[in-house]
Amino acid sequence: MTRQNVRGLEVVLADGTVVRSLNKLIKNNTGYDWPQLFIGAEGTLGVVTRVVLALHPPVRSRQTALCAIRDFDAALAILRFLEEEIPGRLLAFEAMWPDFYGFATRTAGVSAPLPGDAPLYLLVETSLPDQENLEAPLAVLLERGLLHDAVLAKSEEERRKLWAIREVPAEYARHFRGGSVKFDVGIPLGHMGEAVGTLRDLIDRSWPEATAVFYGHVADSNLHLVLGRLDGAVLPQHEIEDAVYGIVSRFEGSVSAEHGIGRRTKAYLPLSRSPDELGLMRLIKGAIDPLGLLNPGKVL
Amino acid sequence: MTRQNVRGLEVVLADGTVVRSLNKLIKNNTGYDWPQLFIGAEGTLGVVTRVVLALHPPVRSRQTALCAIRDFDAALAILRFLEEEIPGRLLAFEAMWPDFYGFATRTAGVSAPLPGDAPLYLLVETSLPDQENLEAPLAVLLERGLLHDAVLAKSEEERRKLWAIREVPAEYARHFRGGSVKFDVGIPLGHMGEAVGTLRDLIDRSWPEATAVFYGHVADSNLHLVLGRLDGAVLPQHEIEDAVYGIVSRFEGSVSAEHGIGRRTKAYLPLSRSPDELGLMRLIKGAIDPLGLLNPGKVL
Numbered sequence: 355m356t357r358q359n360v361r362g363l364e365v366v367l368a369d370g371t372v373v374r375s376l377n378k379l380i381k382n383n384t385g386y387d388w389p390q391l392f393i394g395a396e397g398t399l400g401v402v403t404r405v406v407l408a409l410h411p412p413v414r415s416r417q418t419a420l421c422a423i424r425d426f427d428a429a430l431a432i433l434r435f436l437e438e439e440i441p442g443r444l445l446a447f448e449a450m451w452p453d454f455y456g457f458a459t460r461t462a463g464v465s466a467p468l469p470g471d472a473p474l475y476l477l478v479e480t481s482l483p484d485q486e487n488l489e490a491p492l493a494v495l496l497e498r499g500l501l502h503d504a505v506l507a508k509s510e511e512e513r514r515k516l517w518a519i520r521e522v523p524a525e526y527a528r529h530f531r532g533g534s535v536k537f538d539v540g541i542p543l544g545h546m547g548e549a550v551g552t553l554r555d556l557i558d559r560s561w562p563e564a565t566a567v568f569y570g571h572v573a574d575s576n577l578h579l580v581l582g583r584l585d586g587a588v589l590p591q592h593e594i595e596d597a598v599y600g601i602v603s604r605f606e607g608s609v610s611a612e613h614g615i616g617r618r619t620k621a622y623l624p625l626s627r628s629p630d631e632l633g634l635m636r637l638i639k640g641a642i643d644p645l646g647l648l649n650p651g652k653v654l
Numbered sequence: 655m656t657r658q659n660v661r662g663l664e665v666v667l668a669d670g671t672v673v674r675s676l677n678k679l680i681k682n683n684t685g686y687d688w689p690q691l692f693i694g695a696e697g698t699l700g701v702v703t704r705v706v707l708a709l710h711p712p713v714r715s716r717q718t719a720l721c722a723i724r725d726f727d728a729a730l731a732i733l734r735f736l737e738e739e740i741p742g743r744l745l746a747f748e749a750m751w752p753d754f755y756g757f758a759t760r761t762a763g764v765s766a767p768l769p770g771d772a773p774l775y776l777l778v779e780t781s782l783p784d785q786e787n788l789e790a791p792l793a794v795l796l797e798r799g800l801l802h803d804a805v806l807a808k809s810e811e812e813r814r815k816l817w818a819i820r821e822v823p824a825e826y827a828r829h830f831r832g833g834s835v836k837f838d839v840g841i842p843l844g845h846m847g848e849a850v851g852t853l854r855d856l857i858d859r860s861w862p863e864a865t866a867v868f869y870g871h872v873a874d875s876n877l878h879l880v881l882g883r884l885d886g887a888v889l890p891q892h893e894i895e896d897a898v899y900g901i902v903s904r905f906e907g908s909v910s911a912e913h914g915i916g917r918r919t920k921a922y923l924p925l926s927r928s929p930d931e932l933g934l935m936r937l938i939k940g941a942i943d944p945l946g947l948l949n950p951g952k953v954l
Contacts, residue, residue: 355681358658373930379840380875381655382908383694384926385915385953386935390690394683411738438711441781442742481741540679575680611681626684630673634942635686641941642934653685 355574356393362406363389365399368643376406391638396614397649399642413445413481417488418513422472422503426547429476429572431500436478439491446479447573448520451550454567458522461529461565461584465515467505476572477520520569523580530565530582535594537579540608546570546577549605553579556597564589576611599625615653623653655874656693662706663689665699668943676706691938696914697949699942713745713781717788718813722772722803726847729776729872731800736778739791746779747873748820751850754867758822761829761865761884765815767805776872777820820869823880830865830882835894837879840908846870846877849905853879856897864889876911899925915953923953 362377375389392399423429429449436444450458455475459466468475480488488506495501507513526534541549550568557566565584570577579598581589599609603625610619610626624632632654639646639654662677675689692699723729729749736744750758755775759766768775780788788806795801807813826834841849850868857866865884870877879898881889899909903925910919910926924932932954939946939954 357687367934371930371933373934374928375931377908378842378875378906379908379911380873381871381911382840382926383910383912383914384908384923385932386691386695386699386938387657387693388691388931388934388938391686391688391938393687395686399686411734434711540682542678571681573680575678606678608677608679608682608684610683611679612683614683615685623684626682628674630671631675631688632685633671634667634673634688637941638686638688638691638938641937 357390359408359410360389360393360405361408362404363392363402364404365389365392366401366403368400368645368647372403373400374404376404378406394614396616396652398639398653399648401648415481415483416445416479416513417482417485418446418477418479418507418516419488419492420467420505420516420519421476421478421492421501422468423474423476423501425473426550428500429474429547430543432476432478432495433572435495435500436480436491439494440480440482440487443480443482444478444573445481446477447571448477449570449572450475450477450520451568453554453565454522454569455519457529457565457567458519462522462525464518464522466519467516468503472502475519477516523569523578526580526582529584531586532583532588534580534582535589535591537577537598537602538611538613539577539579539599539602540575540611541577541602541605542607543572543575545605545607546572546575549601549607550577552601552605553598556601557581560597561589561594563587571612574611577607595622617651620651620653657690659708659710660689660693660705661708662704663692663702664704665689665692666701666703668700668945668947672703673700674704676704678706694914696916696952698939698953699948701948715781715783716745716779716813717782717785718777718779718807718816719788719792720767720805720816720819721776721778721792721801722768723774723776723801725773726850728800729774729847730843732776732778732795733872735795735800736780736791739794740780740782740787743780743782744778744873745781746777747871748777749870749872750775750777750820751868753854753865754822754869755819757829757865757867758819762822762825764818764822766819767816768803772802775819777816823869823878826880826882829884831886832883832888834880834882835889835891837877837895837898837902838911838913839877839879839899839902840875840911841877841902841905842907843872843875845905845907846872846875849901849907850877852901852905853898856901857881860897861889861894863887871912874911877907895922917951920951920953 364374564581566581599622608626609622664674758764864881866881899922908926909922
């Protein structure tokens with residue numbers, strides 16, 4: 355998470371005051387940690403003009419595997435196993451549901467290193483010293499029945515090909531000529547498998563003509579869903595948003611995991627935040643930007 | 655840092671409103687992350703009544719070493735090396751200056767597993783699968799000349815004995831009958847070695863009769879300094895605080911790293927925070943607790 359790498363901020367407030375905390379310390383308990391409030395506020399509290407970021411050593415070696423697994427519970431078990439066995443080494447842990455894998459490998463034509471009939475795919479990338487260090491834990495996972503199949507990239511070229519599957523969202527515009535309806539939601543990990551099933555049923559029932567693909571940054575409890583029509587027709591965006599955000603809210607999810615609240619998602623904010631929370635946010639906004647000058651119409 | 659493990663909060667505001675965000679998500683970008691503001695606010699903005707904490711798997715195995723090294727730059731090089739070689743495995747990385755080591759092993763009588771003449775000592779604890787996994791990187795560090803000497807605990811009993819040195823602050827009250835002057839400051843890691851030298855010179859010059867011990871949680875950029883007199887006399891607390899916090903401020907440090915700002919440190923807050931920062935904090939306090947009912951006299 356970016357928040358954890360932000361050590362200090364300089365912001366300009368609505369009245370022109372420049373407030374500066376170019377802190378480099380890891381622990382600093384001197385009054386309110388006000389920069390936290392400006393992170394993710396979409397510029398509605400102040401304009402960020404400088405940032406102190408924590409840096410991490412460059413990754414010296416990457417191992418990348420595409421895995422076919424039985425369900426989302428297996429994904430969680432694999433995540434926990436890798437976090438315990440090789441802590442601090444996981445660079446990516448991406449789940450791709452079969453609709454997504456099918457869209458990438460059949461519709462978008464990316465080469466398919468594994469058959470398309472698995473219930474769930476994972477793209478796992480690590481920063482271990484060498485290839486063998488990932489082969490060993492994958493072998494344990496195969497033995498325990500948590501992995502059905504796996505392909506380990508043997509070269510940078512193979513690694514790029516595995517990532518091309520996951521990066522297929524860049525192709526949406528070409529295939530969904532009528533536009534797409536996109537979601538960036540947070541779902542508690544314990545509910546994510548079930549939530550995807552519920553959303554899939556809803557879509558199959560209500561918009562059977564839509565192509566709907568699910569993928570997620572599992573380690574961040576972040577799920578993406580994109581709907582579009584291959585025949586170029588337009589989908590009913592508001593109707594779909596109402597239904598999808600309703601289900602997300604039932605699973606105690608959030609209507610924005612990483613992209614923040616802009617004009618479009620603002621209407622759904624009360625699904626993720628209580629009236630008292632929104633009241634507190636308005637109180638803070640009113641105190642810091644009483645004339646409502648900064649990025650009006652966003653967040654609140 | 656505790657902040658990174660806090661996922662959700664429930665707080666009661668001064669007017670009795672209960673604001674609740676029992677969030678379990680890792681990423682959640684739905685408006686202002688208001689719980690961040692209440693973490694470390696010492697109860698001056700609201701009373702925390704519930705907390706959602708991220709849990710980590712229990713540590714299955716610990717390896718503990720006491721190391722003698724040449725200076726603080728070597729401590730930083732060792733920290734960087736271990737963070738790269740065994741990421742996610744470091745449980746403790748504690749620096750103890752010779753005055754501290756001497757107080758523990760001579761004055762307080764804790765057994766000394768290494769001679770007392772090293773310029774700096776480190777207590778390193780890891781959660782690797784077994785002892786050999788720490789022996790290997792320590793051997794590399796010895797070879798590179800970064801470590802002068804090291805003792806690895808071979809049993810839980812030996813491990814407790816190494817920790818007894820670091821935990822000697824529990825003994826202060828018994829030895830400093832006239833009380834002690836304690837500091838919990840943050841110093842940017844690049845300056846910490848020099849800052850300790852400057853503080854040591856100040857103390858030797860101004861209060862030569864004081865016993866002054868330095869130790870720090872290096873991975874948190876946190877330094878502790880404690881002064882007391884073995885003859886039971888009382889030290890001039892305010893004079894020492896003025897001088898020490900002045901030096902901390904010159905090194906762009908913070909007057910409180912982990913304990914927060916209470917009645918005693920409040921006077922020194924302007925050394926770590928600019929007038930504009932304090933103005934913003936007052937604005938926030940005034941908006942959320944306009945009558946100043948909550949924990950009056952603390953922080954601001």
